[in-house]
Amino acid sequence: MLDYKKIEAKWKKNWRDSELYKVSHKSDKPKFYVLDMFPYPSGAGLHVGHPLGYIASDIVARYKRLKGFNVLHPMGFDAFGLPAEEYAIATGVHPAESTSKNIERYKEQLSNIGFSFDWSRELQTCDPQYYKWTQWIFTLLFEHYYDLEEDKAKSISDLEATFRAKGSAGVKAYTYYEGSFTAEQWSAMEETARFEILSEYRLAYRKVGYVNWCSALGTVLANDQIKDGLSERGGHPVEKKAMTQWYLRTTAYAERLLSGLEEIDWSSSLKTIQRNWIGKSKGAQLFFDIADSDKQIEVFTTRPDTIFGATYMVLAPEHPLIEEIKSADQSDKVQEYLDYVSSRSDRERMSQVKQVTGVFTGAYALNPFTQKKIPIWIGEYVLMDYGTGAIMAVPSDDERDHTFAEKFGLEIIPVVDKSGHPNASKSDKVGTMINSEFLDGLQVPEAIKRMYQEINEKNIGAVTINYKMRDAGFSRQRYWGEPFPIIYKDGIPSVLSKEDLPLELPQTDDFKPTSDGQSPLSRIDSWVNTGDGLKRETDTMPAVAGSSWYFLRYMDPHNQEAFASKEALDYWQNVDLYVGGSEHAVAHLLYARFWHKFLYDLGYVSVREPFKKLINQGMIQGVIEYIALVKGDSGDRFISADIVNAESVSAFIPIHIDFVSDYGTDHSHLKTDGIEKFLEWRPEYKGAEFVTSEDGNLYTKSETGKMSKRYYNVVNPDDVVDAYGADTFRLYEMFLGPIEQSKPWDMQGIEGVSKFLRRFSGLFFSDEVFNVTNENPTDQELRILHTAIKKVSEDIERFSHNTAISALMICVNELKKVNCNKRQILEPLAQLMAPLAPFTTEELWERLGHKTSIHTSSYPAFDESHLKEDSFEYPICVNGKKRALKSFPADADKATLEKESLEMEEMQKWIEGKNVVKVIVVPKRMVNIVVK
């Protein structure tokens, strides 16, 4: 029989030496691109959860290869990021060093599982030869703007030429710039002024923004790196801080990012997440005059129909108009309130959402329809970065406005009669308009349309589209990231040319951020100051930079002249199947689509969307075991979970799952030796008392959660591979259930697939000797094989690998029953199984006498004619309930089936004394007799 350790070692070496999985775009075959989201190489190494997606995609890659596709299946590493930098700060080990060590470990672990990656295409985002092109694409973003007429990115020098020739008139481009100028004015401007204006158009630009500043980490964090107002990493407090930052104008692409979702095959939940993130809403932009002032307040509302109920206005605390409009007698109170707001952390603000705060500015606005004076307030609940940072408040039809009005005693005018809709909430767009002059009597949707017309005609605003999505903050004050290819001259940035790239990250041994929040790079004077008063940008790019285009680099990873050759890009086009975790649902997947669309506009790539089909593999969770610690005057006591009083518990201490008996169940516990092991591991609890349950066990608290170092529950795939073999590991992870589903890891059941593999290879042996005959197979054997071919192919195509394996189990069980050891059956069976169990099948293939790899052979052909059965066993039902089974010839006609079913002896007791109303016969399915 086969010794899996020997054959794994043998074929791992053979495949590596022969570069079996190396592909080229110079091929006549159709292409297929299967990609895994590349991992961040953390110090903890891979755990059994990571390979779940890799195995699933590897099976598809191998399947497609056998089916005759030219398969691109690469792997690389997302190697820039915060953990390596934190590790460097703590230990002094350079991030490059720890990262490369971690990568080596990852590669070793990956190779043990038998993936068919083309390692000649490996990339690492921290490699200068890679980030050269990340920097280069950034320079392109800097040098382009978004043209609304052609609906694509165009060169900023074109825009400049237009300004020079015609001024700003007639330019339709995506910008926040609101001024206008003639060609003469443009030419007369200072260079700085011209630069400022162009910056309002560039797709990469700098602006002062309120960023999530985490002083403990010394860096700016993205929204998705914050959980409940604390940093996801480390749980440190996060506050708002004004900083000049680089931004990418992702909002210019909002509409295309939204509509592009229609043309790709992603799960509906993922698309919904992206749609919600983009957050498109249609509404009206309205201007309210301020009483006794020439200023106006601009608001955005989706409910212009309720304007007759707008009894006050609210500005965000950061709104620039506040300074200008606040009245003298309210000035102190306003300042007091603004101080209060800025003293509050994000965490406080978020956890106290229901708390209503605000202050009156002393100023009034005029309702554009009634000309009535309404007070202008400031309130925390209005956010500066959504809409215009100001709202018209309609307390009768908005929950938040209502609460605010009640608290501060503001007027409430009902404008929508919802008596016909008892279950509708305040903001539901239903009901009949009242107290609203010309709108009275209209239904809400009609009233909204009518108002849009009215606003246009009266010229007091416009119908607009608003997006929740904001431009992406692109600066990080860290060391371990791509340096910006930017040089400042008198404060004006310009980009390095392609020839000067990559701009390499300079060496240093001080990774701490500076106290004022500057990146560690700012300390390296010789690097920052390049002479002639020129200065480099010292921020670095965020981790999403490198992952926003890596899938393109794989197409041509060693190209020195371009990020990838035109030829390679045209051949591979885009990713046919992308597999990865749903934690990247927004950030990575949105930025990657944005970069890709930008490169599409510039003509570098020829398809609009980068990832045709996407599958989110579920998480493999771990079991977390805790013991309850009660601290008291008499010292530490650990009390069994079944008898402990929950309120007295000082802490639940996570412990090694290896110490726990029956871990993961509701009766998980520590036996005496478990307690001993625990004490050996944590000697600081030597003096503690252990209060066990009556049966002498110390019961533990079990949870299902993340597999992580801090819970001591990480299962290393190497250990499983060592104990059962790589093929068993692969099969088992797939056999656990559907790929998309999350599930806790447990080893129950791995014996099942292990047995199956042994039984499969056992078909090729008699009495420990390899023995396969050339006899012709029987019809039955052919039917068993071809049933499996059909089912396995269909299942792999729809990524249902667990049912494909079960079909193979059935096939092997049935062949075993008839003692089949015929080449004509076993050879195609091995090919059928090769994608799932690459080592075992490769070894058997060689023993069958083949000189070339099974993985470069072909997929077994399916022949429908072998599935023909002479008879079919029909379930005979009465009123839909199965009452008997009867075998009929496969070609029996309906009349025969009906007649013979009714005549069956077993049927008589169900029919007797009743009326047979009708008989329904569905060929090859069932017979149903309807009686009354």
Place this chain on the structure above:
RNA sequence: GCCGGUGUGGUGGAAUUGGUAGACACGUUGGAUUCAAAAUCCAAUGCAAGCAAUUGCGUGGGGGUUCGAGUCCCCCCACCGGUACCA
């Protein structure tokens, strides 16, 4: 709150288009083999009643459509994930 998903034996799960619910495994029980154990092989295994043939019940709960519902429709419940003063 809103959005999305899930709910099937003791366990993981299957049922692709409305057509035999529980495939395939794990576990458990009994048996063979063995000095013994492991491994292997055979048999049984949704629940309840019955010696049995058999019968009733059964896909989170309630209702509906249909000859027929795990699958479609309506209402409700539980759990998981995402998201949130988004005007």
